[in-house]
Amino acid sequence: MTTSQRTWIKPAAIGAAVLALAGIGYATFSQQQQAPDVTFITIAGQKISSQELRGKVVMVNFWATSCATCVKEMPQMVETYNKFKQDGLEFVAVAMSYDRPDYVLNYTETRKLPFKVALDSGGDLAKQFGDVNMTPTTFVIGKDGKILKRYLGEPDFASLHALLQKSLKS
Structure with a gap:
């Protein structure tokens, strides 16, 4: 050579x-990664399994009443849910394990949150969703159960709405 x-x-x-x-x-x-197979327990005591949500577009928002960004984005989360719920959007707001249940209940009732609010008392949901520790963290899950997008921090609501619109029509 x-x-x-x-x-x-x-x-x-x-x-x-x-x-x-x-x-x-x-x-x-x-x-795309498959969303974990979990059961949410709402503040009303209702159990919702991820299997029940298959076939629907789902937003899962990890938040805390002590999180300033969570509190800031919540009115836009409510608007987003209200805009797309008639198209079949499901929404579960998951309060972090360190959030006091009485604070979560008070916040939910005083703000009249229109979607399901769940407690993650043991931190199991956050672990199963990839060790969520930053709030807010929002997942958009497609009808096939795959995670379409993970938002760390407040999402860009224009792009979130575009993603939801596309996903709900498919």
């Missing part, structure tokens, strides 16, 4: 390796 042949083989091998890794990364991140 000549010196000129050796000089292009190494960069070509590196380039091929980078392309292969990029392809693996794209394939990994482009596949």
